[in-house]
Amino acid sequence: MNNKIKTITFTGIFTALAIILAYVELLIPPLFPSLPGIKMGLPNIIIVFLLYRKDATSAIFVSLIRILLVTMLFSNAMAFLYSLAGAVLSLLIMILLRKLNLLSVVGVSIAGAVAHNIGQILMAMLLLDSSELGFYLIALVFSGIIAGVFVGLCGALLIKKFPSKLH
Amino acid sequence: MEKQKTTNKRHLRNDIILVAVLLLFAIACGIYLFFFRATGDAVKVTVNGKPYATYSLSENREVNIYTGNNKQLNRLIVKDGKAFIETATCPDKICAEHRAIFRDGESIVCLPNRVVVTVIKSDKTDAPDAVT
Numbered sequence: 001m002n003n004k005i006k007t008i009t010f011t012g013i014f015t016a017l018a019i020i021l022a023y024v025e026l027l028i029p030p031l032f033p034s035l036p037g038i039k040m041g042l043p044n045i046i047i048v049f050l051l052y053r054k055d056a057t058s059a060i061f062v063s064l065i066r067i068l069l070v071t072m073l074f075s076n077a078m079a080f081l082y083s084l085a086g087a088v089l090s091l092l093i094m095i096l097l098r099k100l101n102l103l104s105v106v107g108v109s110i111a112g113a114v115a116h117n118i119g120q121i122l123m124a125m126l127l128l129d130s131s132e133l134g135f136y137l138i139a140l141v142f143s144g145i146i147a148g149v150f151v152g153l154c155g156a157l158l159i160k161k162f163p164s165k166l167h
Numbered sequence: 168m169e170k171q172k173t174t175n176k177r178h179l180r181n182d183i184i185l186v187a188v189l190l191l192f193a194i195a196c197g198i199y200l201f202f203f204r205a206t207g208d209a210v211k212v213t214v215n216g217k218p219y220a221t222y223s224l225s226e227n228r229e230v231n232i233y234t235g236n237n238k239q240l241n242r243l244i245v246k247d248g249k250a251f252i253e254t255a256t257c258p259d260k261i262c263a264e265h266r267a268i269f270r271d272g273e274s275i276v277c278l279p280n281r282v283v284v285t286v287i288k289s290d291k292t293d294a295p296d297a298v299t
Binding site for chain 1: 177178179189196197213216273
Protein backbone atom coordinates (compact mmCIF):
# COMPACT_ATOMS: atom_id res chain seq x y z
CA MET A 1 0.00 0.00 0.00
CA ASN A 2 2.74 2.35 1.04
CA ASN A 3 4.60 1.53 -2.14
CA LYS A 4 1.57 2.29 -4.26
CA ILE A 5 1.19 5.73 -2.71
CA LYS A 6 4.86 6.39 -3.31
CA THR A 7 4.59 5.41 -6.97
CA ILE A 8 1.54 7.60 -7.50
CA THR A 9 3.22 10.53 -5.80
CA PHE A 10 6.45 10.17 -7.76
CA THR A 11 4.60 9.83 -11.06
CA GLY A 12 2.52 12.90 -10.21
CA ILE A 13 5.51 15.04 -9.31
CA PHE A 14 7.49 14.09 -12.39
CA THR A 15 4.49 14.47 -14.69
CA ALA A 16 3.94 17.96 -13.28
CA LEU A 17 7.59 18.79 -13.91
CA ALA A 18 7.39 17.49 -17.47
CA ILE A 19 4.24 19.56 -18.13
CA ILE A 20 5.90 22.69 -16.77
CA LEU A 21 8.90 22.10 -19.02
CA ALA A 22 6.59 21.63 -22.00
CA TYR A 23 4.92 24.94 -21.11
CA VAL A 24 8.27 26.72 -20.75
CA GLU A 25 9.14 25.40 -24.18
CA LEU A 26 5.97 26.92 -25.62
CA LEU A 27 7.04 30.32 -24.30
CA ILE A 28 10.32 30.20 -26.20
CA PRO A 29 9.75 31.65 -29.68
CA PRO A 30 10.44 29.10 -32.43
CA LEU A 31 13.92 29.34 -33.91
CA PHE A 32 12.76 28.44 -37.42
CA PRO A 33 9.08 29.37 -37.83
CA SER A 34 8.93 27.65 -41.20
CA LEU A 35 9.91 24.31 -39.72
CA PRO A 36 7.42 23.20 -37.08
CA GLY A 37 8.52 20.38 -34.84
CA ILE A 38 11.93 21.89 -34.25
CA LYS A 39 12.09 22.41 -30.53
CA MET A 40 14.29 21.62 -27.57
CA GLY A 41 12.22 18.78 -26.15
CA LEU A 42 12.75 19.93 -22.57
CA PRO A 43 10.28 17.40 -21.06
CA ASN A 44 12.67 14.72 -22.23
CA ILE A 45 15.03 15.79 -19.42
CA ILE A 46 12.53 14.25 -17.00
CA ILE A 47 12.13 11.10 -19.08
CA VAL A 48 15.89 10.57 -19.33
CA PHE A 49 16.25 11.16 -15.61
CA LEU A 50 13.55 8.60 -14.82
CA LEU A 51 15.17 6.03 -17.11
CA TYR A 52 18.41 6.31 -15.14
CA ARG A 53 17.13 6.91 -11.63
CA LYS A 54 13.76 5.15 -11.54
CA ASP A 55 12.53 2.66 -14.11
CA ALA A 56 11.18 2.32 -17.65
CA THR A 57 7.58 1.94 -16.43
CA SER A 58 7.52 5.31 -14.71
CA ALA A 59 9.18 6.93 -17.74
CA ILE A 60 6.43 5.53 -19.99
CA PHE A 61 3.68 6.64 -17.62
CA VAL A 62 5.02 10.16 -17.17
CA SER A 63 5.61 10.58 -20.90
CA LEU A 64 2.15 9.45 -21.98
CA ILE A 65 0.24 11.30 -19.24
CA ARG A 66 2.30 14.40 -19.99
CA ILE A 67 1.39 14.30 -23.69
CA LEU A 68 -2.29 13.75 -22.97
CA LEU A 69 -2.45 16.65 -20.51
CA VAL A 70 -0.33 19.05 -22.57
CA THR A 71 -2.54 18.37 -25.58
CA MET A 72 -5.69 19.07 -23.57
CA LEU A 73 -4.21 22.25 -22.12
CA PHE A 74 -2.41 23.89 -25.02
CA SER A 75 -2.91 21.97 -28.23
CA ASN A 76 -5.19 20.03 -30.56
CA ALA A 77 -5.97 16.46 -31.56
CA MET A 78 -3.71 16.46 -34.60
CA ALA A 79 -0.73 17.57 -32.55
CA PHE A 80 -1.58 14.82 -30.08
CA LEU A 81 -1.12 12.13 -32.73
CA TYR A 82 2.23 13.57 -33.78
CA SER A 83 3.45 13.85 -30.20
CA LEU A 84 2.26 10.35 -29.41
CA ALA A 85 4.01 8.78 -32.41
CA GLY A 86 7.20 10.64 -31.53
CA ALA A 87 7.02 9.75 -27.85
CA VAL A 88 6.35 6.05 -28.39
CA LEU A 89 9.25 5.60 -30.81
CA SER A 90 11.54 7.73 -28.69
CA LEU A 91 10.65 5.79 -25.51
CA LEU A 92 11.23 2.44 -27.19
CA ILE A 93 14.64 3.48 -28.49
CA MET A 94 15.73 5.07 -25.21
CA ILE A 95 14.61 2.14 -23.05
CA LEU A 96 16.43 -0.26 -25.36
CA LEU A 97 19.63 1.79 -25.39
CA ARG A 98 19.48 2.26 -21.62
CA LYS A 99 19.23 -1.52 -21.19
CA LEU A 100 22.10 -2.15 -23.61
CA ASN A 101 24.27 0.37 -21.73
CA LEU A 102 26.20 1.28 -24.86
CA LEU A 103 25.84 5.04 -24.74
CA SER A 104 26.16 7.81 -22.19
CA VAL A 105 23.15 9.82 -20.99
CA VAL A 106 23.80 12.33 -23.76
CA GLY A 107 23.92 9.57 -26.38
CA VAL A 108 20.63 8.08 -25.18
CA SER A 109 19.06 11.53 -25.24
CA ILE A 110 20.29 12.21 -28.80
CA ALA A 111 18.92 8.87 -30.00
CA GLY A 112 15.63 9.64 -28.25
CA ALA A 113 15.35 13.10 -29.78
CA VAL A 114 16.06 11.87 -33.30
CA ALA A 115 13.68 8.93 -32.81
CA HIS A 116 11.01 11.37 -31.65
CA ASN A 117 11.39 13.40 -34.83
CA ILE A 118 11.37 10.31 -37.04
CA GLY A 119 8.22 9.09 -35.27
CA GLN A 120 6.52 12.37 -36.07
CA ILE A 121 7.56 12.19 -39.71
CA LEU A 122 6.22 8.64 -39.95
CA MET A 123 2.91 9.78 -38.46
CA ALA A 124 2.78 12.68 -40.93
CA MET A 125 3.41 10.29 -43.81
CA LEU A 126 0.61 8.08 -42.53
CA LEU A 127 -1.91 10.90 -41.95
CA LEU A 128 -1.13 12.90 -45.06
CA ASP A 129 -0.55 9.85 -47.20
CA SER A 130 2.55 11.52 -48.53
CA SER A 131 5.92 9.86 -48.59
CA GLU A 132 7.59 13.06 -49.73
CA LEU A 133 8.65 14.51 -46.44
CA GLY A 134 12.28 13.64 -47.01
CA PHE A 135 13.59 17.20 -46.92
CA TYR A 136 11.97 17.67 -43.59
CA LEU A 137 13.66 14.57 -42.24
CA ILE A 138 17.12 16.06 -42.79
CA ALA A 139 16.30 19.21 -40.85
CA LEU A 140 14.75 17.17 -38.07
CA VAL A 141 17.74 14.83 -37.77
CA PHE A 142 20.06 17.83 -37.36
CA SER A 143 17.80 19.58 -34.88
CA GLY A 144 17.32 16.29 -33.04
CA ILE A 145 21.07 15.93 -32.51
CA ILE A 146 21.42 19.48 -31.17
CA ALA A 147 18.36 19.26 -28.94
CA GLY A 148 19.47 15.81 -27.79
CA VAL A 149 22.89 17.07 -26.70
CA PHE A 150 21.35 19.93 -24.70
CA VAL A 151 18.68 17.76 -23.07
CA GLY A 152 21.21 15.01 -22.42
CA LEU A 153 23.60 17.40 -20.66
CA CYS A 154 20.77 18.71 -18.47
CA GLY A 155 19.69 15.14 -17.73
CA ALA A 156 23.25 14.05 -16.91
CA LEU A 157 23.59 16.99 -14.51
CA LEU A 158 20.38 16.01 -12.76
CA ILE A 159 21.41 12.36 -12.59
CA LYS A 160 24.73 13.37 -11.04
CA LYS A 161 22.93 15.41 -8.37
CA PHE A 162 20.89 12.35 -7.39
CA PRO A 163 23.55 9.66 -7.10
CA SER A 164 21.27 6.83 -6.00
CA LYS A 165 18.14 5.33 -7.51
CA LEU A 166 14.75 6.58 -6.32
CA HIS A 167 12.72 3.92 -4.59
CA MET B 168 36.70 3.79 -10.19
CA GLU B 169 39.01 2.58 -12.94
CA LYS B 170 36.20 0.48 -14.36
CA GLN B 171 33.86 3.48 -14.37
CA LYS B 172 36.45 5.45 -16.30
CA THR B 173 36.75 2.86 -19.08
CA THR B 174 32.95 2.60 -19.26
CA ASN B 175 32.71 6.37 -19.65
CA LYS B 176 35.32 6.30 -22.39
CA ARG B 177 33.48 3.53 -24.21
CA HIS B 178 30.22 5.46 -23.87
CA LEU B 179 31.76 8.62 -25.24
CA ARG B 180 33.20 6.73 -28.21
CA ASN B 181 29.81 5.16 -28.93
CA ASP B 182 28.11 8.55 -28.60
CA ILE B 183 30.43 9.98 -31.20
CA ILE B 184 29.77 7.02 -33.50
CA LEU B 185 26.01 7.54 -33.09
CA VAL B 186 26.21 11.23 -33.96
CA ALA B 187 28.52 10.50 -36.90
CA VAL B 188 26.13 7.87 -38.29
CA LEU B 189 23.15 10.22 -37.92
CA LEU B 190 25.01 13.08 -39.59
CA LEU B 191 26.16 10.85 -42.45
CA PHE B 192 22.58 9.65 -42.90
CA ALA B 193 21.27 13.22 -43.04
CA ILE B 194 24.03 14.37 -45.39
CA ALA B 195 23.47 11.37 -47.66
CA CYS B 196 19.75 12.16 -47.80
CA GLY B 197 20.59 15.78 -48.55
CA ILE B 198 23.01 14.93 -51.35
CA TYR B 199 20.50 12.57 -52.86
CA LEU B 200 17.66 15.08 -52.69
CA PHE B 201 19.60 18.09 -53.89
CA PHE B 202 21.76 16.65 -56.63
CA PHE B 203 20.14 13.52 -57.96
CA ARG B 204 16.64 14.75 -58.21
CA ALA B 205 15.51 16.18 -61.49
CA THR B 206 13.25 19.18 -61.82
CA GLY B 207 9.60 18.21 -61.89
CA ASP B 208 7.12 19.43 -64.43
CA ALA B 209 3.82 19.42 -62.54
CA VAL B 210 2.40 19.77 -59.04
CA LYS B 211 -0.01 17.31 -57.53
CA VAL B 212 -2.34 18.60 -54.85
CA THR B 213 -3.84 16.22 -52.32
CA VAL B 214 -6.38 17.09 -49.65
CA ASN B 215 -6.93 14.73 -46.76
CA GLY B 216 -4.71 12.22 -48.54
CA LYS B 217 -7.02 12.16 -51.56
CA PRO B 218 -5.96 13.52 -54.96
CA TYR B 219 -7.40 16.99 -55.54
CA ALA B 220 -5.83 18.24 -58.75
CA THR B 221 -2.67 18.29 -60.86
CA TYR B 222 -1.29 21.44 -62.44
CA SER B 223 1.53 21.80 -64.95
CA LEU B 224 4.47 23.94 -63.89
CA SER B 225 5.08 25.18 -67.40
CA GLU B 226 2.37 27.85 -67.34
CA ASN B 227 1.72 30.46 -64.69
CA ARG B 228 -1.52 30.17 -62.76
CA GLU B 229 -3.22 30.96 -59.48
CA VAL B 230 -5.46 28.41 -57.82
CA ASN B 231 -7.57 28.59 -54.69
CA ILE B 232 -7.68 25.29 -52.85
CA TYR B 233 -10.73 25.16 -50.62
CA THR B 234 -10.90 22.63 -47.81
CA GLY B 235 -12.92 21.95 -44.68
CA ASN B 236 -16.40 22.65 -46.13
CA ASN B 237 -14.98 25.56 -48.15
CA LYS B 238 -14.07 27.37 -44.93
CA GLN B 239 -10.32 26.95 -45.33
CA LEU B 240 -8.28 28.29 -48.20
CA ASN B 241 -4.76 27.77 -49.49
CA ARG B 242 -3.85 29.96 -52.45
CA LEU B 243 -1.43 28.15 -54.74
CA ILE B 244 0.64 30.12 -57.24
CA VAL B 245 2.58 28.62 -60.12
CA LYS B 246 5.12 31.06 -61.55
CA ASP B 247 8.22 30.57 -63.70
CA GLY B 248 8.17 26.83 -63.25
CA LYS B 249 7.95 26.99 -59.47
CA ALA B 250 5.02 26.56 -57.13
CA PHE B 251 4.32 28.14 -53.76
CA ILE B 252 1.44 28.89 -51.41
CA GLU B 253 0.79 32.62 -51.32
CA THR B 254 -1.74 32.83 -48.53
CA ALA B 255 -3.52 30.38 -46.29
CA THR B 256 -6.23 30.51 -43.67
CA CYS B 257 -4.53 27.97 -41.44
CA PRO B 258 -3.36 29.22 -38.02
CA ASP B 259 0.37 28.63 -38.39
CA LYS B 260 0.93 29.89 -41.99
CA ILE B 261 3.87 27.57 -42.34
CA CYS B 262 2.91 26.56 -45.87
CA ALA B 263 2.81 30.22 -46.94
CA GLU B 264 6.32 30.78 -45.63
CA HIS B 265 7.70 27.75 -47.43
CA ARG B 266 10.04 28.59 -50.31
CA ALA B 267 8.93 27.85 -53.87
CA ILE B 268 9.26 24.20 -54.91
CA PHE B 269 10.26 22.83 -58.30
CA ARG B 270 12.37 19.68 -57.82
CA ASP B 271 10.75 16.31 -58.35
CA GLY B 272 9.39 15.10 -55.03
CA GLU B 273 9.60 18.39 -53.16
CA SER B 274 6.47 19.27 -51.27
CA ILE B 275 4.72 21.93 -49.26
CA VAL B 276 2.59 20.60 -46.46
CA CYS B 277 -0.20 22.42 -44.67
CA LEU B 278 -0.92 20.27 -41.65
CA PRO B 279 -3.95 22.17 -40.29
CA ASN B 280 -5.79 22.09 -43.63
CA ARG B 281 -4.29 18.72 -44.55
CA VAL B 282 -3.18 20.02 -47.93
CA VAL B 283 -0.06 18.60 -49.58
CA VAL B 284 1.42 20.08 -52.74
CA THR B 285 4.01 17.80 -54.32
CA VAL B 286 6.13 18.31 -57.42
CA ILE B 287 5.88 15.34 -59.76
CA LYS B 288 7.35 14.33 -63.06
CA SER B 289 4.44 13.44 -65.27
CA ASP B 290 4.39 12.34 -68.85
CA LYS B 291 0.93 13.65 -69.51
CA THR B 292 1.28 17.38 -69.19
CA ASP B 293 -1.16 17.83 -72.04
CA ALA B 294 -4.02 17.82 -69.56
CA PRO B 295 -2.79 20.29 -66.97
CA ASP B 296 -6.19 21.33 -65.72
CA ALA B 297 -7.58 17.86 -65.23
CA VAL B 298 -9.22 17.60 -61.84
CA THR B 299 -8.83 14.04 -60.74
